[in-house]
Amino acid sequence: MDLNFTETQDIVRTTAREFMARYYPKSLVRELEEEPIGFREDIWKEAANLGWLGWVIPEEYGGVGGDFLELIVLLEEMGKACFMLPFFSTVICSLPILAAGTKEQKEELLPKIAQGEMIFSLAFTEPSATYEAAGIETKAVADGNDYVINGTKLFIHDAQVAHSFLCAARTETDKANPENGITLFVVDAKSPGIKITPLEAIADDKQTEVIFKDVKVSKDAMIGEINQGFPIIKRLLEQAAVAKCAEMMGGADWMVENCVAYAIERVQYGKPIGSYGIIQSYLSEMWAEVGIAKRLMYYAAWLVAQGGPCAKEVAMAKSLASEVYRSQTRMGVQIFGGIGTTREHDMGLYYRRARQAALLFGDPISMRERVAQEIGL
Amino acid sequence: MDFQLTPEQQALKNEFEKFFSEEIKNAPPNWSGNLMALFESDENWAYHRSVADKLGEKGWLSLPWPKKYGGQEHSYFEQLLFNEVRAYYRVPGVDMWGPQIVAPSILEHGSEEIKNTWLPRISRGEINWCQGWSEPNAGSDLASLATKAVENGDDYVLNGQKIWTSGAHRADHMFLMARTDPDVPKHKGITYFLTDIDKPGITIRELLFMHKKRDYNEVFFDNFRIPKKNIVGDINKGWYVTMAGINFERSMIGSVSELQGELEELVELCKGTERNGKTLAKDPLVRQKLAQLAIELEAAKNWAYYVSHLQSKGQNVPAESSAAKWFSSELTVRFANTVIEIMGLYGTLKEGSKWAMLDGRFEDMCQISLGITIAGGTTETMKNIISWMGLKLPR
Ligand SMILES: Cc1cc2nc3c(=O)[nH]c(=O)nc-3n(C[C@H](O)[C@H](O)[C@H](O)COP(=O)(O)OP(=O)(O)OC[C@H]3O[C@@H](n4cnc5c(N)ncnc54)[C@H](O)[C@@H]3O)c2cc1C
Numbered sequence: 001m002d003l004n005f006t007e008t009q010d011i012v013r014t015t016a017r018e019f020m021a022r023y024y025p026k027s028l029v030r031e032l033e034e035e036p037i038g039f040r041e042d043i044w045k046e047a048a049n050l051g052w053l054g055w056v057i058p059e060e061y062g063g064v065g066g067d068f069l070e071l072i073v074l075l076e077e078m079g080k081a082c083f084m085l086p087f088f089s090t091v092i093c094s095l096p097i098l099a100a101g102t103k104e105q106k107e108e109l110l111p112k113i114a115q116g117e118m119i120f121s122l123a124f125t126e127p128s129a130t131y132e133a134a135g136i137e138t139k140a141v142a143d144g145n146d147y148v149i150n151g152t153k154l155f156i157h158d159a160q161v162a163h164s165f166l167c168a169a170r171t172e173t174d175k176a177n178p179e180n181g182i183t184l185f186v187v188d189a190k191s192p193g194i195k196i197t198p199l200e201a202i203a204d205d206k207q208t209e210v211i212f213k214d215v216k217v218s219k220d221a222m223i224g225e226i227n228q229g230f231p232i233i234k235r236l237l238e239q240a241a242v243a244k245c246a247e248m249m250g251g252a253d254w255m256v257e258n259c260v261a262y263a264i265e266r267v268q269y270g271k272p273i274g275s276y277g278i279i280q281s282y283l284s285e286m287w288a289e290v291g292i293a294k295r296l297m298y299y300a301a302w303l304v305a306q307g308g309p310c311a312k313e314v315a316m317a318k319s320l321a322s323e324v325y326r327s328q329t330r331m332g333v334q335i336f337g338g339i340g341t342t343r344e345h346d347m348g349l350y351y352r353r354a355r356q357a358a359l360l361f362g363d364p365i366s367m368r369e370r371v372a373q374e375i376g377l
Numbered sequence: 378m379d380f381q382l383t384p385e386q387q388a389l390k391n392e393f394e395k396f397f398s399e400e401i402k403n404a405p406p407n408w409s410g411n412l413m414a415l416f417e418s419d420e421n422w423a424y425h426r427s428v429a430d431k432l433g434e435k436g437w438l439s440l441p442w443p444k445k446y447g448g449q450e451h452s453y454f455e456q457l458l459f460n461e462v463r464a465y466y467r468v469p470g471v472d473m474w475g476p477q478i479v480a481p482s483i484l485e486h487g488s489e490e491i492k493n494t495w496l497p498r499i500s501r502g503e504i505n506w507c508q509g510w511s512e513p514n515a516g517s518d519l520a521s522l523a524t525k526a527v528e529n530g531d532d533y534v535l536n537g538q539k540i541w542t543s544g545a546h547r548a549d550h551m552f553l554m555a556r557t558d559p560d561v562p563k564h565k566g567i568t569y570f571l572t573d574i575d576k577p578g579i580t581i582r583e584l585l586f587m588h589k590k591r592d593y594n595e596v597f598f599d600n601f602r603i604p605k606k607n608i609v610g611d612i613n614k615g616w617y618v619t620m621a622g623i624n625f626e627r628s629m630i631g632s633v634s635e636l637q638g639e640l641e642e643l644v645e646l647c648k649g650t651e652r653n654g655k656t657l658a659k660d661p662l663v664r665q666k667l668a669q670l671a672i673e674l675e676a677a678k679n680w681a682y683y684v685s686h687l688q689s690k691g692q693n694v695p696a697e698s699s700a701a702k703w704f705s706s707e708l709t710v711r712f713a714n715t716v717i718e719i720m721g722l723y724g725t726l727k728e729g730s731k732w733a734m735l736d737g738r739f740e741d742m743c744q745i746s747l748g749i750t751i752a753g754g755t756t757e758t759m760k761n762i763i764s765w766m767g768l769k770l771p772r
Pocket of ligand 1: 277507508509510511512513515516517518540541542543544592593747748749751752753754755756757758761
């Protein structure tokens with residue numbers, strides 16, 4: 001047992017901090033929030049140059065060959081900086097390609113991802129608003145050498161800039177077991193029949209509705225076996241849930257740091273507000289809860305990286321990180337007082353993101369239900 | 378970052394598992410295994426003593442001490458594994474104070490004579506200690522204690538009162554602090570004593586806990602004599618001697634691990650208990666509540682491992698260990714109260730009733746858990762430490 005960060009993990013963190021300080025000020029976050037596309041080519045290229053997009057892609061496919069925990073450290077820094085470019089979407093889509101793609105698919109797609117030439121968007125959720133298999137109603141029907149996809153994907157991040165979708169569709173209906181009959185496809189975002197409509201949401205992250213109307217994909221674009229997509233997705237959702245925890249916990253670190261600094265600097269009644277017991281109580285709980293949720297996140301991430309079963313721990317980590325981030329960003333605003341409620345203050349960026357992230361890749365209620373199953377209930 | 382135990386750690390843990398899973402079979406019939414259970418009856422106390430002797434023989438009461446004084450020179454992490462396994466099986470046998478509170482103070486501040494006199498006896502599990510620190514007017518602000526010790530020949534003579542002295546009615550020795558100089562700032566006039574208590578000048582009076590059982594006591598000194606050779610560290614330097622007492626495994630893994638065992642039993646109970654035509658296990662609200670407890674336990678466990686990891690690297694971790702104390706003790710209260718709520722009307726029945734669930738352990742726990750958030754530093758004191766020492770907030 002060694003709970004220290006590795007040297008590489010430390011380097012990743014330092015590099016990411018320098019990168020964010022140099023290229024990614026909060027003023028840019030605000031600009032990106034207001035823009036419908038919300039993309040910056042130059043920053044994207046810089047990130048690709050650092051190897052970030054291919055961090056967990058093996059060297060033989062043009063990546064860095066790093067490990068999942070290093071990615072987690074990187075995502076923490078992105079969460080801290082409110083990084084909005086489609087890094088998260090692209091990287092999580094690269095994982096199932098890596099895990100289940102054919103050699104040809106990997107050779108075709110992964111180097112492009114690693115070089116920043118191919119942005120991916122995960123087209124999974126639908127109006128059913130669930131990450132359970134039963135929620136997938138979009139259909140893909142065989143037609144010669146192609147499949148034809150029809151359906152509506154909802155809450156889809158980064159479709160507006162994506163070159164490709166990783167799309168989950170139903171190729172067979174098995175009422176008894178909805179996990180059967182789902183297939184994954186890589187779909188060119190320029191395919192005829194795709195209609196993308198932006199959604200405005202609390203975090204101003206780029207969510208969309210994506211309608212697939214008679215969209216044709218070649219059989220070769222299938223990732224994994226026909227009807228066998230859900231196990232791949234399950235794994236992907238575990239990875240994505242922990243990755244989301246990392247973003248949240250990075251944001252939480254920003255909050256603790258800045259709330260403590262403000263409590264020391266802000267004077268009322270002739271004393272720093274941080275000298276009042278009530279504020280100390282808020283801050284000590286904030287620091288402790290964030291720290292505790294973060295250690296659970298690292299454990300879940302380590303299990304994910306080991307490749308073994310981790311459903312229980314991932315669900316635990318996602319539920320706790322979400323709850324802590326939500327409740328503590330609420331306290332964070334309180335500590336700043338009136339200024340914390342303004343559009344111009346940074347605290348609101350995190351408060352809004354906490355509400356969004358809690359629901360992505362497993363909200364606390366469904367994660368607890370997963371835990372209940374896993375502990376034998 | 379690597380969460381895998383080393384083969385040596387795993388082997389040691391297996392050894393602990395083997396021992397404690399066997400030893401719990403010797404528990405007397407009404408053994409609940411909670412923090413206060415050992416004091417509850419003569420049978421329970423005898424069980425505690427028999428395990429203590431075995432642990433002493435194995436050298437497991439002195440895992441992190443130097444070899445020179447009978448220790449095993451393990452790190453805090455191995456101590457954590459021991460505490461984790463023992464608490465999971467709810468086996469007693471470790472004096473609440475000797476190995477982990479008194480010994481570190483002796484190791485850091487005791488003379489060779491003190492070390493050679495006391496450490497071997499502590500590591501053999503011979504001594505039953507009680508802690509004479511708190512007083513009626515010195516709780517969180519412990520340094521304001523007023524019990525007086527006055528020099529007289531080869532002895533000091535004590536007069537005053539202690540309170541909340543856990544297990545004093547079972548103990549044979551006390552470690553205590555008394556004021557030896559009233560004319561200096563409060564931290565600077567305190568001395569640290571070790572004493573046997575089977576002699577004149579001391580009165581131990583029962584003070585019942587709200588659940589009507591006896592844990593703590595009031596203790597009165599009336600010209601009680603302690604030989605000078607039983608002073609640890611220098612005269613008037615006792616406060617700093619107690620500070621060394623924070624050098625123990627402070628992760629709170631024991632509370633967490635005990636509850637982990639309880640959770641497993643609770644899951645089985647919910648699967649086998651029908652309410653309103655379905656089992657409790659099928660009730661979505663019950664599922665959410667138990668899952669939340671499981672999550673908080675796993676989080677507390679990981680935090681405990683982290684604290685122990687930092688300690689093993691030689692770091693002093695006031696804020697982290699205070700967070701562990703705060704989170705785990707408050708979790709114990711939440712846990713007990715949630716269980717009672719889930720059990721419904723059965724939840725409040727005491728042990729001994731044929732209707733009681735899980736031997737009424739939670740009727741008990743929802744009361745005694747309150748002590749954990751107060752004893753050894755209150756929840757508020759933990760937050761103060763985090764604020765002042767961790768976050769460096771102004772006072
Ligand atoms: C079950 C149990 C067993 C115990 N066993 C022992 C034992 O064996 N030996 C022993 O010596 N002692 C023992 N204690 C005593 C324990 O250490 C004290 O109760 C504890 O230190 C608190 O002191 P107090 O009870 O006087 O409360 P007080 O210190 O009077 O506190 C009352 C309230 O005020 C709060 N408070 C106090 N100061 C501050 C502050 N600066 N900021 C914010 N809030 C504050 C406290 O947190 C608490 O909520 C035991 C206590 C219990 C409950």
